[in-house]
Amino acid sequence: MTARWLVLGVTLALAAGCGESRRVPSGKTPPPPAAGARSGPRVDLPRGEDRLCTAVAVLLDASSSMLQGARDRTGRERPKHEIAREALEGIIGHTAEWLKAHPDTTLELGIFQFSSSVSTLLPMGPFDAAKARDALARARSSSGTAIGRAIETGYRALYASGCLRKHIVCITDGENTSGPAPEMVARLYHSETEGAVPIHMVAFDTSSKKFRFLGDVGGDVTEAAGGAELQARLGEIYDKRIFAEEMPAEEMPAER
Numbered sequence: 001m002t003a004r005w006l007v008l009g010v011t012l013a014l015a016a017g018c019g020e021s022r023r024v025p026s027g028k029t030p031p032p033p034a035a036g037a038r039s040g041p042r043v044d045l046p047r048g049e050d051r052l053c054t055a056v057a058v059l060l061d062a063s064s065s066m067l068q069g070a071r072d073r074t075g076r077e078r079p080k081h082e083i084a085r086e087a088l089e090g091i092i093g094h095t096a097e098w099l100k101a102h103p104d105t106t107l108e109l110g111i112f113q114f115s116s117s118v119s120t121l122l123p124m125g126p127f128d129a130a131k132a133r134d135a136l137a138r139a140r141s142s143s144g145t146a147i148g149r150a151i152e153t154g155y156r157a158l159y160a161s162g163c164l165r166k167h168i169v170c171i172t173d174g175e176n177t178s179g180p181a182p183e184m185v186a187r188l189y190h191s192e193t194e195g196a197v198p199i200h201m202v203a204f205d206t207s208s209k210k211f212r213f214l215g216d217v218g219g220d221v222t223e224a225a226g227g228a229e230l231q232a233r234l235g236e237i238y239d240k241r242i243f244a245e246e247m248p249a250e251e252m253p254a255e256r
Contacts, residue, residue: 116144
């Protein structure tokens with residue numbers, strides 16, 4: 001276990017009430033918290049210099065279940081990881097065309113795959129279609145499904161970018177089997193960032209009910225049974241949520 005996951009595990013344990021509370025003498029009322037103080041666990045996010053741009057962290061399930069079959073856009077049975085990669089390649093092309101029509105817009109992209117751990121396929125940086133496609137070609141499946149850890153990785157990459165607009169897009173076909181629960185991580189980071197990062201989840205060939213908690217943290221979840229639906233759902237996320245945000249005329253904050 002790395003030091004970062006150890007810190008997160010200790011933080012979540014404190015959130016569940018496992019930490020030792022401050023003792024108060026018998027008959028005494030504990031003092032109220034200081035004005036403006038926040039209760040509960042805290043997370044330490046990297047802070048890039050604020051910039052007027054949009055950053056997207058794509059989280060791709062690379063668990064062994066993604067080797068199983070589903071229907072692609074033509075109705076043919078193929079491994080789910082191939083179908084997911086093709087859908088993301090389609091979104092990369094769509095993004096490239098959209099940026100051509102909006103030359104004043106700055107978009108950054110990072111791609112991360114997760115199984116029992118999380119690895120970086122494409123570090124967060126200015127959108128480059130060729131680099132993004134090459135990154136997807138390096139995706140490899142393994143055992144385990146660490147959705148919670150992937151969400152944390154997405155938050156950290158987004159905040160390190162400094163972009164004022166931030167989005168997480170996650171494709172998964174299973175339940176969390178490794179590391180902290182995605183609901184606990186999402187609620188913790190949502191509280192810490194005051195809801196600045198919507199999580200867009202696509203439940204690929206699985207039920208969306210296990211991700212209903214996203215509605216409580218400003219996110220959304222949709223289902224896709226096969227390749228055609230997956231491509232359509234991703235297109236809706238980009239067109240109706242990410243690209244729909246108006247980019248101009250936003251004052252940069254004086255300080256955080």
